[in-house]
Amino acid sequence: MKSNLKFVSGDEAVALGVRLARPHVISAYPITPQTIVVERLADFVEDGSLKAEYMHVESEHSAMAAAMGVSSVGARAFTATSSQGLLHMAECVHYASGARFPIVMMNANRSIAVPWSIYGDQRDSLGLLDSGWIQVYVEDAQEALDMMIQAYKVAEHPEVMTPFMVNLDGFVLTHTYEPVEVPDQKQVDDFLPMYQSTNKMSMDEPKSLCFSTSPADNQEFKYMQHKAMEGSVDIIREVDAEFGQVFGRYYHGMTESYRCEDAEAVLMTLGSVTGTVRTVVDMLRAEGHKVGVFKIRYMRPFPQDEVKELGKLGSRVGVLEKNISFGNEGTVFTNVNSVFSTLEKRVESKNYVGGLGGRDITKEDIRGIFMDxxxxxxxxxxxxxxGMGCDTNE
Amino acid sequence: MRPKVRAYKRPSKISEYPSAPAFESGHLVTKNAGWRTFVPIVDPEKCVGCLRCYLVCPDGVIARTENNKVEIDYDFCKGCGICAHECKVKAITMKKEADEDEI
Amino acid sequence: MTRMSDFNIRPKDLTDQEYFYGHKACAGCGATIAVRLALKVLGERTYSVLPANCMSAVSFIYPQMAFTTNAIISPFASTGAMLSGVAAGARALGIKDFQTVGFAGDGGTADIGFQALSGAIDRGDDIIYICYDNEAYMNTGIQKSGLTPYGTKTTTSPAGENLPGAVTHKKNMFEIVAAHGIAYAATASIGYPNDFLRKLNKAKSVRGPVYLHILASCPTGWGSKTELSVQLAKDAVDSGLWYLAEYENDEFKLNRNPKEFIPVEEYLYKQGRFKHLKEEDISVIIEHRDKKWEKMRKTWL
Known part of the structure; x- marks a missing residue:
C-alpha cells in the first residue's frame, strides 16, 4: 500500500482528507477554530493539487446554501464551520437534509455564546441533532482525515442520500499536531468514485427541487428521511469495514468499546476526551478496578444496537459529555437512557457534564467519575x- | 407548446413517492379554469396580431395561431382581463363566465 | 460597440414554448409576467432559483410543477448564494451553454436576501438576479418591506390618524447594486414589456453578474383591479414614481425621460393601498420624485 506520513493538525488532516475526496466546489467562510481547514483548501486550489472551485461566501448561511446549489446539479460539495457559524446556517442545515443533498461538512466543536468563548464543547452540533444530518465525532487527526472519505461514501449511497457532519473537538483536536498517514489518491478514487444521483436538476430531465407539499404528503417525505437515516447504520458499518480492508484502519462502526466486557463501571464518551479516558481506564485496570470506556462515534443515526448490548452487561454507566440541555440533562445522556429504557433490567446511569467552554477534563476528573x-x-x-472551579454548595 | 394536464394517482405505497422532494418539471395535474368569473373572447376579425396580449398574459395562455392571430387555452385562463384591457384594437371582450356556454 | 437596440426582441421572435405554466398565482399577478417573459428569453437551458416567495409558492406544489425547466426553491435569504452554487456546480461538471437565474421579491432582495445578493455580485459570478418588486411581503399577506414606497398602507404599516402608512421611501436597490461595480444592472416594469425583453436579452449576453429590478404589480396587495396590472406598472413609470434605467461600465443611463409626468394621483388612487393619501402625503411623494429625477436627468442622460 502506497501512503505517506505527515505531521499535521486536525484541521490540516481534514483538508487533506477533503482533497482526496475531490469535491467539485468548496464554499468557505472562516470561523475559529475551523479556519485552517478553509485556508489549506484554498492553498490546495491555488497550487492546483485540488481541482475544485473555491467559493468565497459572505456567511455560513450562504456557505450551506451555496453547497446545496452545488449538490442540486449533482456535483460534490464541501463546507466547514463551527459554533456560531453552525447556528447561523441552522436553517440551511435542516434544508439540506430535507432536500436529501449528500453534502459533507466539517464542524469544529466550539462553545456557544454567551459568554463568548472560542474554545471547545459540543453544544453546537448536539443542538442540531434533530436537523437530519448524520453526525460523527472523531477522536484524532487520522480519524478526521479518514472520515472525510468515508463521509462522502456513506452520504452519497443511493439508500442514504443524507448530509454528513464530521465533528472535531475545537483546539484539542483541530489544533493538535499528530502524525497522520495520508492515503494514496488512486486508492481513494477507487474507494470513492463520483456519485450518480437522480435527485438533481438536469438538462436531459428537468426537475423542480425542494418543492412544497400539502399536509396530505409532507409526512411521507419525513418518514422516508427517517428511514434513510435509520438504514444508514448498515451502510456506515459496511463502509467502515471496507475502508479497513483497503486502508488498514477500521473504526469499529458506530461505537468503540474498550475493556467493557467485564467492567463494573463504564464511562461513555464522545470525541477526543476518549483518549484520556482510555489512559485512565488502563491505569485503573492496573490497580485492579474493573472499568471500561465506550466511545459513541455516531450520534445520528444513534447506535441503538451497540448501546443496548452495553446496557446488558450490567455495569454502572456514566455518560460524560461537553454539553447540557438546560433544565434537563445532557442530550447524550438522554439518548443513551432512552435505549436503556428498552432493556428488561434497569441500568444504573449518571450524567457527568464537563469541559464546557474549553475547560480541561483532567485524568483526576475522570478517575473521580470512575470512583463514583x-x-x-x-x-x-x-x-x-x-471540574467546577469553585464551591457550588453555598 | 405548453405542458398538458396528466392523469395522476396519489401514491398508495411509500415506494411510489419520489425519494427526495424533487419532481419532474412541467408536471401538471390540475387546471385553473375554475378560478374564472369573466372569460376573454377574441374577435378574430378585429385582431391585428400585434401579440401584446400574448406578451402580457400572466398565465401564458394566449398563443399565436399560424395566421398570426391568437387563441386562448381556457383550461388555464384565470380571467384576469389584462388581455382585454391591453388590446389596442379592442379585439378582446370579457364576458361573464356563466353566459358563455360554448366554452 | 453594441447598442442597446441591438438587443431588441419582437414578441413574434419569442419562443412559443411556455416554461412557466399552470401556476397558482392570483389572477392578474404581475410577477408571473416577469418570470414567464424572462424564461422565454433565457431559454430552456436555464436553472431557476427562487427563494420562499409567491413565485415559488405557486409553482412547486407537489405534484403540480409549473416550471417546465430546471428550478429549485432556496431558503429565503439565500437566492444569491444558491445561484452561485448552482452555477459553480454546473461549471464544475462541464455543463455548457446554460443560464442561472434567480427570481426574488422585494423583501427577498432588499431585506433578507440582501447580503447573499451582495456576496454573489462581489464574487463576479455569472448569474442573473431578477428582483420582481411588488413593494411589500405579499406572500405572507402584505407586510411592509424595504421597497415599500412612502404612504403605502400595508398590514404592518397601517394608515390612520397618526401615520400615512409606510413612512420611509423605497430603498435604492438599483444604485446600491450598481455601486458594487456590477457587470450590468437595469430597472424595468411589466408595463413596458418590450424594454424588459431587451434588457433580458442583453443580460443573457453579459459575462458576470446581472441585476434586473422589475416593478411588478400585485392586485391582491395593491388593492387594484386585476385587468389594470400592466397599466398600473406603466403608470408608475409615466408618473415618475418608477424609472427605466441601466448601469454598465460605471455609467448610468436613463432609458425613458418623459417630458411631462402623468399626475401621480392617476396612478395612486387606482389602488386601495394609496386611497387614504391626503394632499400633504401626495406632496411628500412628489417632492421625493422630483429630487430623484433632477439627479437622474443631470447625470444619467
Whole structure:
C-alpha cells in the first residue's frame, strides 16, 4: 500500500482528507477554530493539487446554501464551520437534509455564546441533532482525515442520500499536531468514485427541487428521511469495514468499546476526551478496578444496537459529555437512557457534564467519575457538573 | 407548446413517492379554469396580431395561431382581463363566465 | 460597440414554448409576467432559483410543477448564494451553454436576501438576479418591506390618524447594486414589456453578474383591479414614481425621460393601498420624485 506520513493538525488532516475526496466546489467562510481547514483548501486550489472551485461566501448561511446549489446539479460539495457559524446556517442545515443533498461538512466543536468563548464543547452540533444530518465525532487527526472519505461514501449511497457532519473537538483536536498517514489518491478514487444521483436538476430531465407539499404528503417525505437515516447504520458499518480492508484502519462502526466486557463501571464518551479516558481506564485496570470506556462515534443515526448490548452487561454507566440541555440533562445522556429504557433490567446511569467552554477534563476528573461509578452507593444526583472551579454548595 | 394536464394517482405505497422532494418539471395535474368569473373572447376579425396580449398574459395562455392571430387555452385562463384591457384594437371582450356556454 | 437596440426582441421572435405554466398565482399577478417573459428569453437551458416567495409558492406544489425547466426553491435569504452554487456546480461538471437565474421579491432582495445578493455580485459570478418588486411581503399577506414606497398602507404599516402608512421611501436597490461595480444592472416594469425583453436579452449576453429590478404589480396587495396590472406598472413609470434605467461600465443611463409626468394621483388612487393619501402625503411623494429625477436627468442622460 502506497501512503505517506505527515505531521499535521486536525484541521490540516481534514483538508487533506477533503482533497482526496475531490469535491467539485468548496464554499468557505472562516470561523475559529475551523479556519485552517478553509485556508489549506484554498492553498490546495491555488497550487492546483485540488481541482475544485473555491467559493468565497459572505456567511455560513450562504456557505450551506451555496453547497446545496452545488449538490442540486449533482456535483460534490464541501463546507466547514463551527459554533456560531453552525447556528447561523441552522436553517440551511435542516434544508439540506430535507432536500436529501449528500453534502459533507466539517464542524469544529466550539462553545456557544454567551459568554463568548472560542474554545471547545459540543453544544453546537448536539443542538442540531434533530436537523437530519448524520453526525460523527472523531477522536484524532487520522480519524478526521479518514472520515472525510468515508463521509462522502456513506452520504452519497443511493439508500442514504443524507448530509454528513464530521465533528472535531475545537483546539484539542483541530489544533493538535499528530502524525497522520495520508492515503494514496488512486486508492481513494477507487474507494470513492463520483456519485450518480437522480435527485438533481438536469438538462436531459428537468426537475423542480425542494418543492412544497400539502399536509396530505409532507409526512411521507419525513418518514422516508427517517428511514434513510435509520438504514444508514448498515451502510456506515459496511463502509467502515471496507475502508479497513483497503486502508488498514477500521473504526469499529458506530461505537468503540474498550475493556467493557467485564467492567463494573463504564464511562461513555464522545470525541477526543476518549483518549484520556482510555489512559485512565488502563491505569485503573492496573490497580485492579474493573472499568471500561465506550466511545459513541455516531450520534445520528444513534447506535441503538451497540448501546443496548452495553446496557446488558450490567455495569454502572456514566455518560460524560461537553454539553447540557438546560433544565434537563445532557442530550447524550438522554439518548443513551432512552435505549436503556428498552432493556428488561434497569441500568444504573449518571450524567457527568464537563469541559464546557474549553475547560480541561483532567485524568483526576475522570478517575473521580470512575470512583463514583465503582462505589456501590446509590447516585445522589442524576447530573453532575465535574471540574467546577469553585464551591457550588453555598 | 405548453405542458398538458396528466392523469395522476396519489401514491398508495411509500415506494411510489419520489425519494427526495424533487419532481419532474412541467408536471401538471390540475387546471385553473375554475378560478374564472369573466372569460376573454377574441374577435378574430378585429385582431391585428400585434401579440401584446400574448406578451402580457400572466398565465401564458394566449398563443399565436399560424395566421398570426391568437387563441386562448381556457383550461388555464384565470380571467384576469389584462388581455382585454391591453388590446389596442379592442379585439378582446370579457364576458361573464356563466353566459358563455360554448366554452 | 453594441447598442442597446441591438438587443431588441419582437414578441413574434419569442419562443412559443411556455416554461412557466399552470401556476397558482392570483389572477392578474404581475410577477408571473416577469418570470414567464424572462424564461422565454433565457431559454430552456436555464436553472431557476427562487427563494420562499409567491413565485415559488405557486409553482412547486407537489405534484403540480409549473416550471417546465430546471428550478429549485432556496431558503429565503439565500437566492444569491444558491445561484452561485448552482452555477459553480454546473461549471464544475462541464455543463455548457446554460443560464442561472434567480427570481426574488422585494423583501427577498432588499431585506433578507440582501447580503447573499451582495456576496454573489462581489464574487463576479455569472448569474442573473431578477428582483420582481411588488413593494411589500405579499406572500405572507402584505407586510411592509424595504421597497415599500412612502404612504403605502400595508398590514404592518397601517394608515390612520397618526401615520400615512409606510413612512420611509423605497430603498435604492438599483444604485446600491450598481455601486458594487456590477457587470450590468437595469430597472424595468411589466408595463413596458418590450424594454424588459431587451434588457433580458442583453443580460443573457453579459459575462458576470446581472441585476434586473422589475416593478411588478400585485392586485391582491395593491388593492387594484386585476385587468389594470400592466397599466398600473406603466403608470408608475409615466408618473415618475418608477424609472427605466441601466448601469454598465460605471455609467448610468436613463432609458425613458418623459417630458411631462402623468399626475401621480392617476396612478395612486387606482389602488386601495394609496386611497387614504391626503394632499400633504401626495406632496411628500412628489417632492421625493422630483429630487430623484433632477439627479437622474443631470447625470444619467
Amino acid at each position: 461509578l465503582l462505589s456501590k452507593e446509590p447516585f445522589t444526583e442524576r447530573v453532575e457538573f465535574i
